[in-house]
Amino acid sequence: MKKFSRILFLTILFIGFQFSSIAAEKVEYLKTDWSFKGPFGKFDRAALQRGYQVYQEVCSSCHSMKYLSYRNLVEKGGPEFSVEQAKAIAASFEVKDGPNADGEMFMRPGRLSDKFVMPYENEKAAQAANGGAYPPDMTVLVKARGGGVDYIYSLLQGYEDPPPVGVSLDDGVYYNKYMYGNKIKMSNQLSDGLVEYSDGTNASVEQMAKDVSTFLMWTAEPHLETRHRMGFKAIVYLIILTVLVYFSMKRIWSRVKTEV
């Protein structure tokens, strides 16, 4: 037991070291209560639908979403649009298809099975249109940033204009408290009332940032709800089994004169 406590102590010391060093390095992100955190966390359906709207109306003109299909919008655990709604969303985009019988490529309205339409033909075109900076694909963006969803949420609200005294910015570069190095090539995108939510929610900057961050969390982890549900069942099952095996073990070892 003494040995065990010593190992535990060292491990805690080690983890403590790690966290303190991480904390010292980074700014505190803005806090908000996410419905999907915790072992029973679920997505807020309405927030996902609003988040999709913000992505569609604000982000999607520059940021692609290449691993998502329109059919995903219908799937359980996501925004859960109705099939009709999702079909209408898909049909509002022009998708390049082909070649047809004449060997020509042609445009047609999108279908549920199509991937999200990309804003640019290719990476070079995206860079050319954005002053050399490539707007990253957003599908797994939340998982691709150290601070995760809190980072995205904070970044969207972290612009300071004019920048703090003593910070000089080049043309097309903006100051953001939460960006690595504080300099970002994306200008402030959100302003109060920028989108008109169909469910009547007041579109404040904070609200939009939260909704679109929730949406991006879902695009990065589309099976999060199943994972949480299954995890709870799996762990409860394992604990029950462990207890049963523990008593079986005690019983079996009671035949031997030794501790187990």
Place this chain on the structure above:
Amino acid sequence: MSEHEYVPKSKAGKWFNDRLPLLTLANHLTDYPTPKNLNYWWTFGGILTFCLITQIVTGLVLAMHYIAHADMAFGSVEHIMRDVNYGWLIRYIHANGASMFFLAVYIHIFRSLFYGSYKSPREIIWIIGIIIYLLMMAAAFLGYVLPWGQMSFWGATVITNLFSAIPFVGEGIVTWLWGGYSVDNPTLTRFFTLHYLIPFLILGLVVLHIWALHVPGNNNPIGIDIKKPSKDTVPFHPYIVIKDGFALLMFMIVFAFFVFYTPNILGHADNYIEANPLVTPAHIVPEWYLLPFYAILRSVPDKLLGVIAMLSAILILAALPWLDTSKIRSAVFRPLYKQFYWILVADVLILGYVGAMPAEGLYLLIARIATAYYFLHFLVVLPILGFKERTTPVPLSITEPILGGSSNLAAMKNKDSFKG
């Protein structure tokens, strides 16, 4: 190990067993006399077997959906995460399984260090174990490259570049490893092939590891030779099976917690960015389980010497049975060694910590001191300790300390043979 030859009861069984003695093997495995005082640190062998099987099974399924191509690997992993039925579960088990595997193997190794399990007559078990550990590191590194994220790509670049430190032929070897002039598609396809191969090599070595173990039998917490079978032993089944099963379930609860609730905490965020040869990440760090060796590598200012130091740090373990000159196995009876053991544990943890930090200033200084101490422990402390240490009396049998046979202990003291 049984005293008498095993004979199957049924006629068919006897017929089969005379031609292929599988039943004799099964009988040996169930009856295998095991010291009854093994503590929970001894359950990690079974846990490691579980880890290996889990990695192989989940890996097979992943390989059915993964595409080893520089343009498609990242996308195919996302396909697994999104569209393959329970693909997310299988991938998260595989990714976190690697970390769990290393967690278990480190406990297993440090258990061996504490109780002197590497000492005669178990040197071969220990050396096979070190080879398994090396192969595990290779498999983990190769596997980390496969998702073709930023850390995959740059990790592969950094590690393969280490070979360029070899004088004269280094550059040639690196080009040969890459299959080109940079890490690219040929590198990915061969890494995938090797990542598929290595687990089966490990499996073969595990069989040898267990075979070698079954010759002298298990070491035990008091580190004495015991008569088998005797009052000091229990048959492997059901006693050890149920105890290993219980420990495995506890381990699986921790495992499940990672898989279901924090599946990405042990990985690096940058690996969710597709590999880009034109953009270097701010910090290139390996997975946590390789950090101590990464710290050793970086603490030496010269590239070639750094690589040599890193390799020696692992290979020195293979020489451990001869570096440790003490005749007493278990640290329980070695008061000084016990202290040095815990200093070594702390030293390795410190190395791991500084390995994750940028190699500059105070971190670099700490890394250098810790690296020096690591080698000092094996090359100076252990050989000297065996001669100088005053060990405490060792009981004659396992039953003795439990029954409190103090007369024997007194007799042992007079013999004076445990001073070293």
